[in-house]
Amino acid sequence: MLGTVAPLQANLSTVLVQIVILSSLYALVALGFTLIFGVGGVLNLAHGANITIGAFVAFVVSSQMGYGGFVGLAAAFVLTGLLSGAYYLGLIKRIQDEPIMVMIITLVTAVAVEEVIRFVYGSQPKVLTLLSGRVNIGGSTVTFTQLVAFALSALLIVGMFAFVNYTRQGKALLATSMSHKGAALVGIEANRINLLVWVGAGALAGAAGVFLGSIQGASWAMGRAPLVLSFSIVVLGGIGSIRGSVLGAFVVGTLEILTVQYVDSSLTGLTPLLVLVAVLLLRPEGLFGRELVEA
């Protein structure tokens, strides 16, 4: 489904490298999605739109304004985060107790964002450059872009993990996702945590958008496939679990690459979806998830 997928019958090390790179990108996307669900109990279907916005912010800043790839990446990270936060405050906050309404509104928003981007930038994919050049790792060629995408994704994921587990704000976030009432009792303001999570999720998705865009090109509908994949990843890992979504991302990434390599490339989109259905039917709470508690 993505441009990172290696040609058929590549050797084992290439396959492994592709799996690691692709999976870390997926994990980055799925993390924000899972956090919003874990804390707020709502599915943010506009998460894919964050990816697209991130990629196009980077495109404007780095290519059109000429500030270079990394400034573009930083701008995408910050701006998408702010936009996501503003979106939460302006629209989602007043309906956050109605998960159905949130799903519908975020879906419509995603459609509107896609249409705006298609209207302004056209339907042709835009080239987004982060770095040029390539390097040889263990007998397989990897572009610098892929390498940087992997390194920064890993860094962001580790950072997120550290933030959630070792800072006061992060612990408050965990507490809110475990029990709203309990968190409120010890003086944690759920709305502030929600805002924090939406900003964080937006920023992560924005960065993921830049990486995806620099690997496969930035286009108006680029957020859709990662969003659908995040469903599988997040459900597989257990909704709301960070560990779970990283593991889920690796399972889904591996399955995708293996399907392309050894089965049939026209089945790429199918495997993660089948995994999703199987997990939902056999173990609905996922690998590391808790049972869905009614608020």
Add this chain to the structure above:
Amino acid sequence: MSEDTASGRITEEGGRSLPSVPGRYVVGIVGLLLLALLPLLANMELGLGVPGVFVFVVDDLFLLHLTTALYFGMFAMSWDTVSGYTGQISFGHGLFFAVGAYTSALLNLGYGIDPILSIPAGIVLAAVAGIVIGVPALRLRGPYLSLVTLVAPLILLQLFIFRSDVFGGELGLRNPENFLGFGVNDAAIVYYIALGLFVAIMALLLVVTRSDAGRVFTAIREDEDAVSSVGINPAKFKIFAFVLSAAIGGLAGAMYVHTPVGGPTPTELMSTTVNVEVIIAAVLGGMGTIVGAAIGGIFVGIVPQLLDSSGWIIPGFLPVVGGTPVADIDFLIFAVITLFLLYVLPGGILRAVIRNGRRVRNSRRGDDGVATDGGQSERVFTRVLRGWREKRRGDDDE
């Protein structure tokens, strides 16, 4: 969706101005009559009296557009039966439309079976699909169920792409025979068939949802445990809702591909856009009302087409989009209108209209104090303003 449908009927009893039929029924019947009389206005120009402003001609093309919108209304009603009433939100109702449509089209194209026989086959298979989706739905709740339903049509689409030789892949199949042979040249008849089916489906669903079964559906939405506690098996009713909804969706889908306006393609029947538009239609019109879904469906079906053929140009003073034809960004405008409507009328158009109609009538009779819905309803605008004021003051008391 905090408002319940039942209260609409209970409060209705006390609030009617005349001892005869409630006003909204009159409005509904007049609306249907208008739809029925539309073909008689052939080639007349309708407008607001000002030349060149919002003038459209009731020609064959318009009737065909309206036919599409009617089928969309049927899709929305079938969604409303299961999701609006039992609260099992399906994000992939296109699956049922597609199963019905593809079954009928394949039977017709491959084996030359007449649509009269192939359409029932489509209904049956769609009902089976309803069981296939409905049974897992018993185990899953809330967002988990939504995910399964969201993904089911994607899986079907992947299968269609994988076996493109049979299912035509992303491009779909070619158009099967028209129902009873009425094609583009019989636009009025095609339209009347759609309208007849529309009314029949609406009547059937109204009867079911206003029966005891419908009451159980609503109860499942509000509190499933309470339903079990009085000895009613929610699983049975959920499956029934799914199968009924799937069969109706399959019927509408199958009929749709046998018209000159629709064909068995994924974009028309089961793409994510269709699935979303169906939900938008029902929520916009009013979830859990059937009539609301029907109105919303026609609205969603016809607005983009009207925008498309209007030939308007966005005024140049607007940023970014200024100076472009409306037709280029019809879907964007539609999404923005929808967002706005959802924001100001969370309960849907139908509920807002009924509530406001009641308020107008009451104030005309001068007994504003005895508003039937337990209090005086406010204008939408006032409500939004109040909401913003409250937000500025801060709402820590949640």
